[in-house]
Amino acid sequence: MxxxxxxxxxxxxxxxxxxxxxxxxxxxxxxxxxxxxxxxxxxxxxxxxxxxxxxxxxxxxxxxxxxxxxxxxxxxxxxxxxxxxxxxxxxxxxxxxxxxxxxxxxxxxxxxxxxxxxxxxxxxxxxxxxxxxxxxxxxxxxxxxxxxxxxxxxxxxxxxxxxxxxxxxxxxxxxxxxxxxxxxxxxxxxxxxxxxxxxxxxxxxxxSWIRLWSSTVVVVTTPTAMWFTAATGFIMGAFLTYLSTSQAIFQDVYGVGDRFPLYFALLASAIGLASFTNSRLVMRFGTRRITYVAVSTFITAFAVLLLLALAQGGTPAFGLFMGLGAVGFFGVGLLFGNLNAMAMQPLGQVAGLGAALVGSIGNFMAVPLSLLVGQFYNATPVPMLVAFVVYGGLALACMRQGMATHVDE
Known part of the structure; x- marks a missing residue:
C-alpha cells in the first residue's frame, strides 16, 4: 500500500x-x-x-x-x-x-x-x-x-x-x-x-451538546443536503418495505418454500452488480445523470410490474416478478451511494456529524414509511409495488429540488 x-x-x-x-x-x-x-x-x-x-x-x-x-x-x-x-x-x-x-x-x-x-x-x-x-x-x-x-x-x-x-x-x-x-x-x-x-x-x-446542536443546524438548514437526504429516506423506505415483506411474498404468495434464500439472493445480486457498475461509471457520467437514470429505472420497472399485477388478479407471474424486480433493484443499487454522496457534498465543514445525521434522518424516515405499507398487506405484492412507485416518485421530486442547487462532480 x-x-x-x-x-x-x-x-x-x-x-x-x-x-x-x-x-x-x-x-x-x-x-x-x-x-x-x-x-x-x-x-x-x-x-x-x-x-x-x-x-x-x-x-x-x-x-x-x-x-x-x-x-x-x-x-x-x-x-x-x-x-x-x-x-x-x-x-x-x-x-x-x-x-x-x-x-x-x-x-x-x-x-x-x-x-x-x-x-x-x-x-x-x-x-x-x-x-x-x-x-x-x-x-x-x-x-x-x-x-x-x-x-x-x-x-x-x-x-x-x-x-x-x-x-x-x-x-x-x-x-x-x-x-x-x-x-x-x-x-x-x-x-x-x-x-x-x-x-x-x-x-x-x-x-458537546452545543457542538452537536450547531452541526445539526448546519445540516438541516442546508437545502441541498436535506433534499437528497429526503430522497434517500424514500428509497430506504421502499427497500425496507421489501425486506419486511419479502419472506411473506416469496413463501406465502409464490410458495417457493426452501428456495426463498435463492431468490432473495438473486435480487440482492442485482444491487451488488449495480454498486460495481456505479464505481465504473460515476467518474465518467457524474452522479446527477446516473441518479436520474436510476430512479427512472426503479419507478418504471415497478410501475410496469404493478400494472401487470392488477391485470392478473394482484399477483404477477413469478418470472415477471423476478425479472422486473431485478431491474428495479439494480436502480436501487445505483441510488444509495450516489444520493448519499450528493447529500454530503455541501457538508464538508461538518462531515463527521453530517454523515451520522444524514444516515439517521434517512433511516428515521424509512421506518414509518415501511410500517405504513405493512398495514395494507393483503397476501399480494400490490401494496408493496404501490409503495415502490409512490416513494420512487417522491424521491424523484426531492431529487429535482436538490439538483437545483447541486454542483455535480
Whole structure:
C-alpha cells in the first residue's frame, strides 16, 4: 500500500491489508446479517410468540433499523471523544445484550425491545469503522480499501437468508441469535487484540451538546443536503418495505418454500452488480445523470410490474416478478451511494456529524414509511409495488429540488 496516500500524521496500519479488510468487512456486515438472516424465521417467531398480524411481525426488522438510526447519532460523536476502539467495543457489547434479550423473548414486546437495543449497538461497528478506516487511509488508498470491504460485504445479503434457514431447520429461530452473539464476540476479541487505536488523544474532541446542536443546524438548514437526504429516506423506505415483506411474498404468495434464500439472493445480486457498475461509471457520467437514470429505472420497472399485477388478479407471474424486480433493484443499487454522496457534498465543514445525521434522518424516515405499507398487506405484492412507485416518485421530486442547487462532480 502506498503510504503517501495516508495523512501525514496518521498511524501506520498495524494489520496487513487482507486481515484488515476481513475484520472491517465483518464489522460492517453484522447489520445486514442481523436483518437478512432473520427473514426465514419470521413465521416461526410469530407462531411461538402468538402474533397473528403480519404487520406486527415486520416490526422485528423495522425496530433494528430504528435502533441503528438512534445509535448513529450517539456513537459518531462518542468515537470522536473517547476513541474508535472503546466506541466499537461498547457497541458490540450493546449488540450482544440486545441479541440475548431477543433470543429469550416470550412476547413480541420483549423481542422488539431486544431488536431496538441490538440496532443501537450495531450502529457502532457500522459507522465508527468507516471513521477508523479514514484515520489510516485517505484518497485513493481509502477508496481501494472501501472497495475491497464492499466486495466482501455484498456477499452477506446474498448468503444470510440461507444461513438463517439452515439454522432454523436444525436448531430453531432462537439459535439464529446465538450466531449473532457468537460472531459479535469473535469480532470483538479479534478487533480488541489485533487492531490498535487510530485516534490519538490529541485529536479527540470532548462530547458537546452545543457542538452537536450547531452541526445539526448546519445540516438541516442546508437545502441541498436535506433534499437528497429526503430522497434517500424514500428509497430506504421502499427497500425496507421489501425486506419486511419479502419472506411473506416469496413463501406465502409464490410458495417457493426452501428456495426463498435463492431468490432473495438473486435480487440482492442485482444491487451488488449495480454498486460495481456505479464505481465504473460515476467518474465518467457524474452522479446527477446516473441518479436520474436510476430512479427512472426503479419507478418504471415497478410501475410496469404493478400494472401487470392488477391485470392478473394482484399477483404477477413469478418470472415477471423476478425479472422486473431485478431491474428495479439494480436502480436501487445505483441510488444509495450516489444520493448519499450528493447529500454530503455541501457538508464538508461538518462531515463527521453530517454523515451520522444524514444516515439517521434517512433511516428515521424509512421506518414509518415501511410500517405504513405493512398495514395494507393483503397476501399480494400490490401494496408493496404501490409503495415502490409512490416513494420512487417522491424521491424523484426531492431529487429535482436538490439538483437545483447541486454542483455535480
Amino acid at each position: 502506498n503510504t503517501s496516500a495516508r495523512p501525514a500524521d496518521a498511524p501506520k496500519p498495524a494489520l496487513r491489508l487482507p486481515e484488515f479488510v476481513a475484520l472491517m468487512a465483518l464489522m460492517v456486515a453484522q447489520l445486514a446479517l442481523s436483518v437478512d438472516a432473520m427473514l426465514p424465521a419470521l413465521p416461526d417467531i410469530a407462531s411461538d410468540l402468538g402474533v397473528t398480524d403480519l404487520a406486527r411481525t415486520q416490526m422485528i426488522i423495522s425496530f433494528l433499523i430504528l435502533g441503528m438510526a438512534i445509535g448513529q447519532l450517539f456513537y459518531g460523536p462518542l468515537s470522536d471523544a473517547i476513541g474508535r476502539k472503546p466506541a466499537i467495543l461498547s457497541g458490540l457489547a450493546c449488540f450482544v445484550l440486545g441479541a440475548v434479550i431477543s433470543m429469550q423473548a416470550e412476547t413480541l414486546t420483549v423481542m422488539l425491545i431486544g431488536r431496538l437495543i441490538q440496532g443501537f449497538g450495531v450502529s457502532a461497528p457500522r459507522i465508527v469503522s468507516v471513521a477508523l478506516i479514514r484515520d489510516q487511509y485517505i484518497g485513493r488508498a481509502m477508496a481501494q480499501v472501501m472497495s475491497f470491504i464492499m466486495m466482501v460485504f455484498i456477499l452477506v445479503p446474498m448468503l444470510a437468508p440461507a444461513v438463517g434457514q439452515l439454522i432454523l431447520r436444525f436448531a430453531g429461530w432462537r439459535a439464529i441469535f446465538g450466531i449473532f452473539i457468537g460472531l459479535a464476540i469473535i469480532v470483538g476479541v479479534w478487533f480488541g487484540v489485533r487492531q490498535p487505536e487510530t485516534l490519538t488523544r490529541s485529536k479527540r474532541h470532548p462530547f
